[in-house]
Structure formats: structure tokens, C-alpha cells
Amino acid sequence: MDAIGRISARRLAVILGSWRRSGSRQGAVDLAAAIELGVLDGQLPVGTRLPSERELAEALGASRTLVAAALDRLRDGGLVASRRGAGSWITSPRGRSPEMAPSHSPQAIDLVRGSLPAIPGLMAAVDRARLMLVDEIGQPGYTGRGLPILRERLAARYTARGLPTTPDQIMITNGAHSAFVLALRMLTHPGDRVLVEQPTYPNALEAIGAAHTTPVPVALGEHGWDLAGIDAAVRQTAPRMAYFILDFHNPTGRRLDESGRDRLGELLTRTQTYAVVDETLAELNLDDDRDGPRPMAAFADDWVITTGTASKSHWGGLRIGWIRASGDMLARLSPARLGSDLGSPVFEQLVLAELLDAPEDALAARRAGLRERRDVLADAVRRELPDWRFRVPGGGMSLWCRLPEPMSTRLAVAAVNHGVQVVPGSRFSAQGGLERWLRLPFTQTPDRLTEAVGRLALAAASVRAVPADDLSVV
Known part of the structure; x- marks a missing residue:
């Protein structure tokens, strides 16, 4: 590249390598995919100015029509931008990875x-919630920590799982991710460290970056959680908080057993480290109908903020989640929430309350x-x-x-x-x-x-x- 970030056609041809797939007749598709791969691999940084269509066609031994079609695909996908007189350049792929690329087939x-x-039964719950809405429409509609009926039913579910909980320990949010962002905003400041599993949920990493905090990864290995490694990372980096998915971890599917939770709870208490424990998948136990390990808060209640959601167990369209935490923690979280939203929608809360009251069938x-x-x-x-x-x-x-x-x-x-x-x-x-x-x-x-x-x-x-x-x- 030269001083203004322009890459030569010859250099780009070297980076693209054998871009045409054997036997493929979709040359433009192949070329666009190869350029995208160069961006994702970091070989074509954001802002890189591309050679002209004619120069690139000559360097690749391809037709100018093919090159133009490939760049059109990349422009449509948001990975390349162009302006008359300024040429074309690579744009930011932030938030856009291969899974966000446009599918090239209607049957993708x-x-x-x-x-x-x-989940089956949603419409019946909607009908029952519609009748309950009559009691709410005369109210302002701002429910603070959430409707009492929903908080009561969520508290009862935690109590049944071995974690005694009162409705005052529940706050309704707009999904589990919203709950995590709220805790992140309240507990951390720019420059702080946040301990995470490696691998972990991508949107949590995005939120940590957006808060200008630094993730501290601890590998989740072949045998599950490295509790000794977590202990060492906490002592060495002093994170302001941690983020864990202990029930059917996303993406590995692992679950931390009761003894592991006991050890982790002792660690959090001893080091006075707050942990957000994401229970998004906790209800999706596929192999064992028996009760699983108790929620993590049963082992370190004052230091655990539990988040949950109905998005996986019932339906993502409800966009209702919650926080389960100590009364003192919720007292701190409630005013902090005002900077992001003023509460969760009433009708969706009523629908979820009805779903939670239905039989488990x-x-x-x-x-x-x-x-x-x-x-x-x-x-x-x-x-x-x-x-x-x-x-x-x-x-x-x-x-x-x-x-x-x-x-x-x-x-x-x-x-x-x-x-x-x-x-x-x-x-x-x-x-x-x-x-x-x-x-x-x-x-x-x-x-x-x-x-x-x-x-x-x-x-x-x-x-x-x-x-x-x-x-x-x-």
C-alpha cells in the first residue's frame, strides 16, 4: 500500500491467491468471496483503497465485467463503498461477519x-393476557421493576430450583442482554477489566467493547471450566466483574456442576468479585428431567447477578428478560436503568406471566x-x-x-x-x-x-x- 492506503492491483492479486473455485462458473461470486475473506482475515484493513476495475482485471487475468460485478456484490453487502472521482475502498465490517452476508440463494x-x-400455547396466553390488560390500561403503564404478577411467578420458579427468592429481588428487563448491559454500565468504568469465558457469547463481547472495558478471557477447555485459571486471572487482573454462562454454555453446551459452583461461589465471595450469570438456556435441559444444579446465586448471593429471558424457552418476539439479585443490588440497578429505558412493555409481561402459569407440557x-x-x-x-x-x-x-x-x-x-x-x-x-x-x-x-x-x-x-x-x- 502507498501512504494514502491504496493497494496495488498486483499486491491485491497476491493476497487473493487462487480465488477462482475449481469448476465454478460464478466468477464474480468467487472474487467477491475472496475479497471478503481478505477483509475478515485482516489483510485488507478498513479504509484500504482498491485499484481501478481495469487494473484489477489485468492483474487477475479476468474480464473487467467480472470485476465490476464482484465489486457490485460487495457494495450491496456493505463491505465496499465507492464515490465518483474517489474510487472504491473497504468499509468497516464491524457488526458484519460472514453470517450477516447476503445469502446468494433464496433457499439459504x-x-x-x-x-x-x-412455543405452543402462546396465542392462548395472549388471549388470557388481553383480559388481564383491562386492569392495566387505566394505569400510566410504567411498571418500574416490572408487573408484580410476573415478578411473583419468576420468584417462585427460582425458589423451586433451590434459590429462595422474593418478588422484590426480581427486575423485569427487555431481554437478558439488556440486563447484562445494565449491570455492565453500573458496575464498570472505561478501562476496567471484565473476566469472560473463552469462547463466549459474541454479543456480550460487543457490549464489553462498547463500554470501553477490556475482556479478560479464561479458556473453557475440554473438561469444562478451569476454576484454578479463573482464580489466577482474578488475582492477577482484578476484574471489576465477570460474565459466565454456566447452564448449557453458548457455544459449547457445557454445564457447571454443583461442586464447581460451590468452588466458584467461594472464589467470588473471597475476592469480592461481582459476576453476571446468564441463564438464557437454563430451561433447555434435553437429557435429564431431574432438577439440575442450583442457580449460581445459591452459592454467592451477594456477588451474583442472575439474568434470564423467555427468548429461547418461549419466544424471542416477547423481548422480556429479568434480573434476579439481592435487594441492595436491585436498589442500585433501578436508578441506573433510567439512562437506558423506562421499563418493559406491559402486555408482553402479562403474556409471559400467563405462559409461566401454564402447565409444563x-x-x-x-x-x-x-x-x-x-x-x-x-x-x-x-x-x-x-x-x-x-x-x-x-x-x-x-x-x-x-x-x-x-x-x-x-x-x-x-x-x-x-x-x-x-x-x-x-x-x-x-x-x-x-x-x-x-x-x-x-x-x-x-x-x-x-x-x-x-x-x-x-x-x-x-x-x-x-x-x-x-x-x-x-
């Missing part, structure tokens, strides 16, 4: 979002359906991709697959051309890497999951046919 299969349609059916889909996906991966390794999770919504080589980002880009959208492992990392890992949600229908794995196998074969060295700078 989404293996990005781990979510399901509404619908939630049991939800678990059974997920169990079937998990097993279909696992069988398909074993059959079509036998060199991929994974552990069948006891709950949650996804498989965490170890790939035979570091190719997760390349595979995510290639998969789009085969009609599948996936998230590369690096999105779950605080510091990049995890190129040997890929998350596969099992929330599509069984036939779609089987088809998706077949397409992924084709994409994986195409990626492995082009050595990674061919796509690197020489």
Missing part, C-alpha cells in the same frame, strides 16, 4: 441464529423437539463430516464442532456460496483465533439440518481443496 439455510418459533414438548433436532444434526455431521469432532451437549441449542484444520472463517465465507450461513469460531473469542471451531445450532427442522450439513460438506471440501497458504501474503 440459517445456521446463525439459535432461536425457535413461538408445552415446555416439555419444546425440549423433546430440540432433542430430536440435536440428534439429527449430530448424526448428519458424523456421516457427512466424519473428521469433525464434537461433544453431544446435554442441553442448549447448538453443537460446538472442532474442525480438522484452522479454516472456520474461510468455511463461513465459502458456505454462503453453498446456501448456508454459519458463524466462524473467531466471533466467540475475545482475542480472535478459534479457527478450528464452528458452532452449529440445531434449531432448524430436521430435514433442513440434514440438507445444511450436506451443503457444509461441499463447502468444506472446496475450502480444503485450496490450501490456506494460497490465500496468504507471500
Whole structure:
């Protein structure tokens, strides 16, 4: 590149390497995917000015029409911008990764979002909530910490799980992520450290970055949580808070047992470290109908802020979550919330209250359906991709697959051309890497999951046919 950030056509051709896929007739698609891969791999930084269409066509030995079509695709996808007289340049991919790229097929299969349609019985709950709304419409509609009826039913569920809870310890929020952002805003300041698992939920990492705080990752390894490593990280870095997913961890599917929670609770209490524990997937226990380990707050109540949501267990469209914390903590969180929102919608709270009061049959059916889909996906991966390794999770919504080589980002880009959208492992990392890992949600229908794995196998074969060295700078 020269001083103003322009890359020469010859240099770009070297970075793109063997960009045309063997046997492919979609040259523009191949070229656009190769340029996108260069951006995602960090070889084409944001602001890089691209050579002219004519120069690039000559360097690649391709037609100018093909190059123009590839750049049009990238402009449509938001990865390239152009202005008359100024040429074209790479724009920020922030918040846009391969899973956000436009699908190149109307039949694209989404293996990005781990979510399901509404649980059976939702409309009946809506009808019952509509009758209850009559008592609310004469009120201002601002419910503070949330409607008493919903807080009572949530408190009862925690108590039944072995964590005595009163309605005064519950605050209703607009989803679990909103609850995490609220805790992050109240407990940290710019420059503070936040301890996280590695890998972890990507949106939590985005929120930590947006708060100008620094994630401190501790590896979640083959045998689960490294509690000694967490202890050492807390002593060495003194994080202001920690963020954990202890029930069917996203993306690994692991669950911390009772003895592990006891040790972690002792650590938090001894070091006086606040922890946000995300229970988004806690209700999706697929293999065991018995009660699981008690919630983490049962082991360190004063230092744990528990967040939950109905988005996975019931329906994401409700956008209702909650915080369970000590009375003192909620007293601090309540005024801090005023800077972000003034409460959660009344009608949706009533609907969720009715869903929580319904028999457990619908939630049991939800678990059974997920169990079937998990097993279909696992069988398909074993059959079509036998060199991929994974552990069948006891709950949650996804498989965490170890790939035979570091190719997760390349595979995510290639998969789009085969009609599948996936998230590369690096999105779950605080510091990049995890190129040997890929998350596969099992929330599509069984036939779609089987088809998706077949397409992924084709994409994986195409990626492995082009050595990674061919796509690197020489």
C-alpha cells in the first residue's frame, strides 16, 4: 500500500491467491468471496483503497465485467463503498461477519441464529393476557421493576430450583442482554477489566467493547471450566466483574456442576468479585428431567447477578428478560436503568406471566423437539463430516464442532456460496483465533439440518481443496 492506503492491483492479486473455485462458473461470486475473506482475515484493513476495475482485471487475468460485478456484490453487502472521482475502498465490517452476508440463494439455510418459533400455547396466553390488560390500561403503564404478577411467578420458579427468592429481588428487563448491559454500565468504568469465558457469547463481547472495558478471557477447555485459571486471572487482573454462562454454555453446551459452583461461589465471595450469570438456556435441559444444579446465586448471593429471558424457552418476539439479585443490588440497578429505558412493555409481561402459569407440557414438548433436532444434526455431521469432532451437549441449542484444520472463517465465507450461513469460531473469542471451531445450532427442522450439513460438506471440501497458504501474503 502507498501512504494514502491504496493497494496495488498486483499486491491485491497476491493476497487473493487462487480465488477462482475449481469448476465454478460464478466468477464474480468467487472474487467477491475472496475479497471478503481478505477483509475478515485482516489483510485488507478498513479504509484500504482498491485499484481501478481495469487494473484489477489485468492483474487477475479476468474480464473487467467480472470485476465490476464482484465489486457490485460487495457494495450491496456493505463491505465496499465507492464515490465518483474517489474510487472504491473497504468499509468497516464491524457488526458484519460472514453470517450477516447476503445469502446468494433464496433457499439459504440459517445456521446463525439459535432461536425457535413461538412455543405452543402462546396465542392462548395472549388471549388470557388481553383480559388481564383491562386492569392495566387505566394505569400510566410504567411498571418500574416490572408487573408484580410476573415478578411473583419468576420468584417462585427460582425458589423451586433451590434459590429462595422474593418478588422484590426480581427486575423485569427487555431481554437478558439488556440486563447484562445494565449491570455492565453500573458496575464498570472505561478501562476496567471484565473476566469472560473463552469462547463466549459474541454479543456480550460487543457490549464489553462498547463500554470501553477490556475482556479478560479464561479458556473453557475440554473438561469444562478451569476454576484454578479463573482464580489466577482474578488475582492477577482484578476484574471489576465477570460474565459466565454456566447452564448449557453458548457455544459449547457445557454445564457447571454443583461442586464447581460451590468452588466458584467461594472464589467470588473471597475476592469480592461481582459476576453476571446468564441463564438464557437454563430451561433447555434435553437429557435429564431431574432438577439440575442450583442457580449460581445459591452459592454467592451477594456477588451474583442472575439474568434470564423467555427468548429461547418461549419466544424471542416477547423481548422480556429479568434480573434476579439481592435487594441492595436491585436498589442500585433501578436508578441506573433510567439512562437506558423506562421499563418493559406491559402486555408482553402479562403474556409471559400467563405462559409461566401454564402447565409444563408445552415446555416439555419444546425440549423433546430440540432433542430430536440435536440428534439429527449430530448424526448428519458424523456421516457427512466424519473428521469433525464434537461433544453431544446435554442441553442448549447448538453443537460446538472442532474442525480438522484452522479454516472456520474461510468455511463461513465459502458456505454462503453453498446456501448456508454459519458463524466462524473467531466471533466467540475475545482475542480472535478459534479457527478450528464452528458452532452449529440445531434449531432448524430436521430435514433442513440434514440438507445444511450436506451443503457444509461441499463447502468444506472446496475450502480444503485450496490450501490456506494460497490465500496468504507471500
